[in-house]
Amino acid sequence: MKIFANISWLIATIIIFISLGILIFLFHFVPEPMAPKISAWIIRLGTFFSVEIEGKEDPEANMILLNHQSDMDIAIMETSTKKDLAWVAKKELFDIPFFGYALKLPRDIPVERENKTSLVKLVRDVKSRLDIGKTITMFPEGTRSTKGKMLPFKVGAKMVADKYRLRVQPVVIIQSAKYYNIKEYFYKPGRVKLIYLESFVAEKADKDWLKNLREKMQKVYDDELANNPRHR
Template identity: 70%
Template sequence: MKIFAHISWLFATIVIFASLALMILTFYFLPKPYSRKLSAWIIRLSTLFHVDVEGEEDPKAQMFLLNHQSDLDIAIMETISRRDLAWVAKKELFDIPFFGLSLKLAKDIAVERESKTSLIKLVRDAKHVLDNNRVITMFPEGTRSTKEKMLPFKSGAKMVADKYKLCVQPVILMQTSKYYNVKNLYYKPGRIKVIFLDSFIADKSDKDWLNNLREKMQRTYDNELANNPSHR
């Protein structure tokens, strides 16, 4: 079974990189953001995973905040939203072949960890994204967590949302590392559930809203895990 899972992972990984290459080749020929959407749909269809959506995307949302477990997460979000998403990612990811170029072409936002200067740049870049009617899309944990507990949320999301009084919508991805896990070289097709929570307007007078949001997202995740055996 492990050998089959590793072979499946290799196939899924080849599909992901081939789709990124297609996105790069078609970027200047297709209207934004369709080259990225096309790439994401190829990944989703070729790797045979189905997405169930609970709740509704707020068409007025200016920022999506997602938990992060797997490299599938970006493709999932791109296929369930028609919006032009501007991803916030670690600066070092922009240097990875294919993946980094796809981020640069789409003019996504690069941030450096633990850099105050980078946070200032994040706020400035976010304004440019908003002016172009794109949706800031972030993993506030800052990195993948393959466990069932979300990592502490980084302050960058709150800084940007507070600055521009953004309409923020939390999005929960259930157990995506169960289907594609880079560390374990593991992949299997399946049904992935996405939960859209209610959106809200960021209020900088509430200093704890980001921490409270993490707790709310974790409670929703835990309840879904407890009440839906298919996630286990």
């Protein structure tokens, strides 16, 4: 059975790369953010993913923070909102041929997490994306957590949210690693759940809001698994 899952992973990964090629091609012909949306829908439909949405998206939110388990998370989020998203991602991804170009075209934002100079640039880049109406979208863990426990949230998310008093909407994705796991070369079609939590305005005076948010998101995740055996 594992060999079939590995073959399925390879096919799904090829579909992802084809969709990125389509994004690069379409970007020069269609208005933003259609190219990333079309690319994301190709991934979802081509890999037979479906998404159950709980909660309501806040149209006024200009920052989305979500947990990260799988490379499918971006397609799941892109196809679950009409907003023009600017993703914040580690700089190394932007240096990868082809893949990096697909990130640069829609003006996603590179960041070196341990570099203070890069964090200053992040603040400037966020402002430039906000000025053209994009919604800043971040995985505050900074990398994938596939075991069900969210990693500590990086300070960059709080820094930019506090700086511009952004309206933050947390989003919890349930068990996407169960269906697509790049480290284990595993894929199977499935139904992922995406939960919109209540939005709030970032307040610099509240020094613990990011830490408290992680705890809240983890509780939502744990409660969903406890109450819905389908996700286990």
